[in-house]
Amino acid sequence: MQVANTPRQDVRPGSMGRPLPGVPVVLVDPVTGTPSDEEGELCLDLAARPVNLMVGYTDDPARHAEAMAGGYCHTGDVATRDADGYITYVGRTDDVFKASDYKISPFELESVLLEHPAVVEAAIVPAPDPIRLAVPKAFVVLAAGWEPTAATAEAILTYAREHLARFQRVRRIEFADLPKTISGKIRRVELRTLEQQRFAASTPDVPEYRDDALRS
Incomplete structure (x- = not known):
């Protein structure tokens, strides 16, 4: 679990909620690889690796390297984030x-x-x-x-x-x-x-x- 509507948090229609405590969500431009404040691929910053993140792909070094490239764990999901930190799903990186x-x-x-x-x-x-x-x-x-x-x-x-x-x-x-x-x-x-x-x-x-x- 990375993003959710936790107890006592306001629910906003269409939004997935906000990052859970201890989960370093970063939106990264899928083309340039630079962090974005508003829209990008939903990634996790490996420099602050959360305890609930998988170790990697078993017996698949190529897929592991792709998923963990550039210091981020890449989910393949594109999302937006508003000024209050609420994240809204946009689509898959392959589909946009x-x-x-x-x-x-x-x-x-x-x-x-x-x-x-x-x-x-x-x-x-x-x-x-x-x-x-x-x-x-x-x-x-x-x-x-x-x-x-x-x-x-x-x-x-x-x-x-x-x-x-x-x-x-x-x-x-x-x-x-x-x-x-x-x-x-x-x-x-x-x-x-x-x-x-x-x-x-x-x-x-x-x-x-x-x-x-x-x-x-």
Whole structure:
């Protein structure tokens, strides 16, 4: 346990709470490796190693070296911290991407999509784009009674547009089953790879709806 809502502590909606006593949480920029006061990868400072931290990975020196690089224990989770020390989960370091030089957290966008009655499950991945480098694309599993049509796509994209910041706008949507691990976690890496392969092959018949096209 590293971060939690401990007894007698105010609970803030959306936040994981604050670091437990004796747990030296540091937010580290995943690109530069420098500490940040506001957002970064949630790490533990090994110079003040907490007693509840694992010793390391058994019989896996490469993975151990990666996890403990630069004097920090790297969790792979990206988070923000407010002025009162409350930490809010953003996403995994592998999942966060840039669109038009803005950092996009799939977790934030998916949370909004799931508020729409047509959406049962959603996964956001970067779709390669020649102008913006990448744009947010949603793979969506529909609720019963909803059809995978242009009208449904427009309704979902409109809702997302009204509830997200402009730079977070979901630009594309595709209705499909989501690949998952045995434990039920969505394998975004497969969806990212699929989008990259389509872009490289210039696939003309991608079964997706584009926000710009639906609004034109």
